[in-house]
Amino acid sequence: MKSLKNHISLIIALFTVLFSVQIYVAVDRTIGAYENRLKNDYSIVVVSNKVLNPHDFKAMDSIIERSEPIATDQVLKRLQGEMTKKNLDLLKLTLPKFYRVYLSRFPTPEEIQKLQKKLEKNPGIERVEGYAQTHDTVYKLMLLFKDVVQIFSIAIAAVTSLLILKEMRLWQFQHADRMSIMALFGAPVWLRSAVLFRLAIVDAIIATVVLCLAFFLIDQYGWMDLLLRTVGISIQLFDFIHDGFRSLLIALGVSIILTLTIVIGSEEEE
Amino acid sequence: MDKVIIAENLSLSYKEFETIISKASFSIDAGAFVFVTGASGSGKSTLLKSLYGAIEPRAGQLMVGGVKMNRISTSKLNFLRRHIGIVFQDYKLIKEWTIEKNVMLPLIISGYTKDISGPQVQKLLGHVKLIHQAGKYPPELSGGEQQRVAMARALAHNPILILADEPTGNLDEYSSEVIWNLLEGANTQLKTTIVVVTHRIPSSIKVPYKHYHIEMGNIHEVS
Numbered sequence: 001m002k003s004l005k006n007h008i009s010l011i012i013a014l015f016t017v018l019f020s021v022q023i024y025v026a027v028d029r030t031i032g033a034y035e036n037r038l039k040n041d042y043s044i045v046v047v048s049n050k051v052l053n054p055h056d057f058k059a060m061d062s063i064i065e066r067s068e069p070i071a072t073d074q075v076l077k078r079l080q081g082e083m084t085k086k087n088l089d090l091l092k093l094t095l096p097k098f099y100r101v102y103l104s105r106f107p108t109p110e111e112i113q114k115l116q117k118k119l120e121k122n123p124g125i126e127r128v129e130g131y132a133q134t135h136d137t138v139y140k141l142m143l144l145f146k147d148v149v150q151i152f153s154i155a156i157a158a159v160t161s162l163l164i165l166k167e168m169r170l171w172q173f174q175h176a177d178r179m180s181i182m183a184l185f186g187a188p189v190w191l192r193s194a195v196l197f198r199l200a201i202v203d204a205i206i207a208t209v210v211l212c213l214a215f216f217l218i219d220q221y222g223w224m225d226l227l228l229r230t231v232g233i234s235i236q237l238f239d240f241i242h243d244g245f246r247s248l249l250i251a252l253g254v255s256i257i258l259t260l261t262i263v264i265g266s267e268e269e270e
Numbered sequence: 271m272d273k274v275i276i277a278e279n280l281s282l283s284y285k286e287f288e289t290i291i292s293k294a295s296f297s298i299d300a301g302a303f304v305f306v307t308g309a310s311g312s313g314k315s316t317l318l319k320s321l322y323g324a325i326e327p328r329a330g331q332l333m334v335g336g337v338k339m340n341r342i343s344t345s346k347l348n349f350l351r352r353h354i355g356i357v358f359q360d361y362k363l364i365k366e367w368t369i370e371k372n373v374m375l376p377l378i379i380s381g382y383t384k385d386i387s388g389p390q391v392q393k394l395l396g397h398v399k400l401i402h403q404a405g406k407y408p409p410e411l412s413g414g415e416q417q418r419v420a421m422a423r424a425l426a427h428n429p430i431l432i433l434a435d436e437p438t439g440n441l442d443e444y445s446s447e448v449i450w451n452l453l454e455g456a457n458t459q460l461k462t463t464i465v466v467v468t469h470r471i472p473s474s475i476k477v478p479y480k481h482y483h484i485e486m487g488n489i490h491e492v493s
Contacts, residue, residue, distance in 0.1 A: 178364045184322065186351030187379045189344075 006174075007203055010167050010255075013160045014207035015214075017254055018247045020156040022211065026237050027149045031142055033233045035106040038138065044101040044115070044131075045070070050124040051097055060122060061115055063103050070098035096126060109140075161258065168262045171196055193263040200259045204251035212244050272300040274431055274463045275321065279330035282316050286328075290316045292487040293330065298480070300430070301461040303454075305471050307492075308484035314467040317484065318435050321465065322354055323347045335430055352380055355424030355462075357434040357449075361416045363408040369419050370395070370404040376427035387426075394422040397455075398448060414445025421452050425462075432456060434466045450474060 046052075046067075057067040072095055076088060083091070107115070112130040119128045172179075179192040190197075215238035218224050224237055238244075275298040282291040290313040298304050308314045319325045321334055323342055332339040337350045355376070356362075363372050370391055371378075377387035395401045398418035400411075408416055417437065424432050432453065438446035454477050456462040471481065481492040 178366065181362050181364055182375065182379065183348075184324075184351065184356055184362065185376050185379050186348040186354075188348055191379065 006167065006171060007199070007206075010164060010200070010203045011207045011210065013163045013167065014204060014251050014255060015210050016160045017157050018207060018211045018251055019214070020153040020160075021250060022215070022238065022243060022247065024149055024153040025243065026235070027146060029235045029237075030228065030233055031146055033235050034142065034231070037232060039103060039106040042103065042106065042131075044103070044112075044119075045129040046099040046101055046119060046125055047127040047129075048097045048099065048125045052099060052124070057099070057101055061118055063105065063107060063111065063115060065102050065104040067099050067101045070100055072098065161254065164254065164258050165261065168196065168200070168258055171199060172262055189263060193259070196259050196263065197256065200255035201252065204255040205248070208244065208248040208251050211247050212238075212240060215243075216240075273297045273333075274300045274302075274335055275465070276333040277330065278332075280320070280327055280332050281329040282313065282320050282325060283328045284316075284325065289328075289487050291320075291484070291489065294489040295330075296482060296489055296491070298463060298465065300463055301457070303457045303464045303475075303477050303479040304466070304482065305479055306465065306467045306482045306484065306489075307469065307471065310469075312484040313487060314484055315435055317489070318433050318465070318467050321431075321433055322351060322356055352376070352427070353430050355427070355429035355432040357417070357420050357424045357432065357437045359436040359439045361408070361413075361420045363416055363419060363423075365408050368405050368407060369400060369411070372408065372419055373422045373426055375423055376429075380427055390426060391422075394425055397425075397452060398422045414441045417441055418445055418448055421449050425452065425456055428460060429462060431463045431465065434464070436468055437466065438468075438472070446472070447474070 046057075052067070054067050057064045072092075076092060076095075079088060079091070101119075103115075116128045116130045119125055175195050178195065182192045219237065225234075228235060275296075277297070278295050280291060280294045281289060283289050294317075306314050306317060316325065320327060320332060320339065323334075323339055326342070327340050335350055335353060337346055342350075364375070367375075373391045373394055374387050377390065382390075392401065392404075395404055398421055400415060400418055400422070403411060403415065408419070411419065421437070424434075434453065437449050437453075441449065450472055453464050453466065454475070457464050457477055471479075482489050483492050
């Protein structure tokens with residue numbers, strides 16, 4: 001019973017580390033998907049007094065993915081009743097060309113400002129509207145959210161690592177008799193500590209299985225997916241092969257490194 | 271004759287300004303049977319501890335099996351211990367392991383597979399009359415039986431030296447006899463060097479032996 005309690009303590013601690021890492025990964029994926037959505041919706045408006053084709057824009061900066069002219073027909077149609085055809089034709093000739101420029105990725109506010117200045121330097125381009133302020137607010141909010149989650153994950157990982165260390169110290173005390181007897185017969189430190197490593201590896205595997213099970217249930221329940229769909233995002237919260245394998249590696253890495261810390265520490269004490 | 275143990279001006283203590291054994295010089299030949307006697311607290315167990323590297327010499331020189339014990343490295347100490355068999359008064363058996371696995375311990379440490387170690391363990395358990403208890407755990411056995419298991423473990427890897435600390439201290443007559451017979455057998459048949467720390471030398475001992483006595487921190491041979 002006592003042994004089961006010790007196992008559960010380590011499994012919970014490892015599960016917490018894995019869960020916080022996976023949450024960070026999921027948030028990163030969500031923000032990535034959101035960035036992609038913003039990127040698709042986001043464009044810069046360029047006003048030019050000469051005709052520019054997509055190649056001209058692409059040549060101006062590598063971040064520019066495509067461009068399309070903004071049709072002025074709608075505006076002119078509205079003016080049809082108020083102006084004579086002659087004036088309208090004249091206006092059509094003098095009216096600058098409007099373009100919507102799409103970018104290959106979601107830019108930072110600095111990148112927008114830089115691009116804006118770069119475009120404005122081009123002869124013919126009269127005005128560039130980057131909507132930097134709106135963009136800036138959304139972007140900064142997203143970065144803040146990402147940073148908060150990252151800090152939170154690191155804090156959880158640090159605290160649980162300390163808990164795991166403490167748990168392993170307990171294991172070491174529990175197995176101290178066996179380890180000291182083995183030492184009397186010349187067992188090298190890795191053989192003496194084999195029981196600690198075995199326990200750590202078994203618990204790492206169990207913690208990973210529990211994590212997979214937890215995300216399977218979240219996926220089955222569907223509320224997280226529903227929540228994300230309401231903001232127009234669809235992502236895979238947990239990829240059972242890729243994320244499962246990474247979680248197993250993290251769990252094994254954390255438990256083995258912490259066991260090594262205990263083992264090396266105790267060897268120095270001897 | 272080869273010397274298994276050589277001590278020159280050996281001083282032992284646990285604290286800096288304390289002396290348990292003072293400037294002792296003695297040597298033990300390979301294949302010898304040696305008794306070390308002395309009153310309680312005289313330093314018999316401390317001397318034995320120094321022979322398997324549990325404490326380091328405070329001063330002087332100590333060589334065991336050709337290995338210098340002063341400032342010995344962990345790897346050298348492990349190597350030496352793999353060639354020594356130790357029997358403790360409190361048995362020091364691993365409670366969570368079966369009797370069979372306990373006896374197998376030195377062979378596991380030396381890297382022998384079960385194919386080799388299995389028959390050896392069975393043979394030894396036969397010698398200590400515990401073959402029927404192989405699957406049991408130490409707490410299920412009496413003190414005498416546990417010491418016989420410890421004896422079988424000490425012999426499992428055919429050590430060059432067996433160190434025994436009061437091996438029959440709390441045992442019944444039958445178990446004591448089994449232990450002394452095994453120690454004598456290892457000495458006469460396998461030429462294993464035996465060092466036994468005890469209060470009293472048993473009268474039943476048939477092999478020739480050397481006797482050292484510790485008194486007031488000094489070790490002297492009793493003729």
